[in-house]
Amino acid sequence: MPHTLYLGSGLAQVRLRDFDVKHSSYREETTPNFSSTEMYRPSLSAIKSCMNYSIAELCVTLFFVAVFINSAILIIAATSFSGAPADADLYSMYDLFVQTISQAAGMVFGFAFLFSGISAGIVATMAGQLVADGAINWKLRPFYRRLLTRSIAIIPGIIVAAACGRSGMAAALNGCNVVLSISLIFLIFPLIWYTSFNKYMMVETEAPESAITVETLESTDTERMDQRAPTVSLANSWPTLIVGWILWFLVAAMNVATLTFLGLGIRDDA
DSSP states (O other): OTHHHHHHHHHHHHHHHHHHHHTTOOOEEEOSSOTTOEEEOOOHHHHHHHHHHHHHHHHHHIIIIIHHHHHHHHHHHHHHSTTOGGGOSHHHHHHHHHHHTOHHHHHHHHHHHHHHHHHHHHHHHHHHHHIIIIISOOOOOHHHHHHHHHHHHHHHHHHHHHHHHHHHHHHHHHHHHHHHHHHHHHHHHHHHHHTTOTTTSEEEOSSOOOEEEEEEOSSSSOEEEEEEOOEEEOOOOHHHHHHHHHHHHHHHHHHHHHHHHHHHTOOTTO
8 A cells, every 4th residue: 555655654753753752862953945944853863763663563564474464365366266267356255265164264354354444444544644734734633634534535435335336346446456556656756766865865963063164255254164963874775776666667567567458458367
């Protein structure tokens, strides 16, 4: 889900702020573009701590949980639905678990899908809150903001389920997956692009101020001396940059192929 990147950014900001407050390194600075706005600037220690936490969290959830669960579902679906791909939907998955394993297995699959839908709705709601509060700058009470974003996430699904039934839900799910996959192209590109330049990824260290800049003013003969703390670049390394662009081009190529096949009416079961 692309909107998890927005939610992850919001959660990372909270972790950074809590780290600096806990270690007495919290500070706010006036931004160059907004002279009257004080904005929080995280310390290098907070960034490194949150990066280590995020990497460990992603590795555990992706490689030790999601890979095995998704692989099991794909293997079962591929071996059972190869002869009838037109019926390969969530309802058929439930019937498959009931017929091949037991009724209890089907119930577990149903509850797991229910909880995954709830978690996805919560993620979408929280991401919508971040966008509404930060980017759009909506000044609403938290209760009404959550109610609005939650309604936008749930009401369309309820309408489709009530009006179109099983076939409509399957088509809506496939359509949502296509839209989410395509949106990754436009979301990942600026993420990789801007994190690859030093001018965007420079962070001040906690070392004592040592760099001195001397500037002679044009109107007078006085000199101005500005002391600045040393900085370090957190831009992507070349291996990370190469892997990132390869993955982006791969995702973009697959999405272009998907749209082409859909436009031409080409299906796997044709």
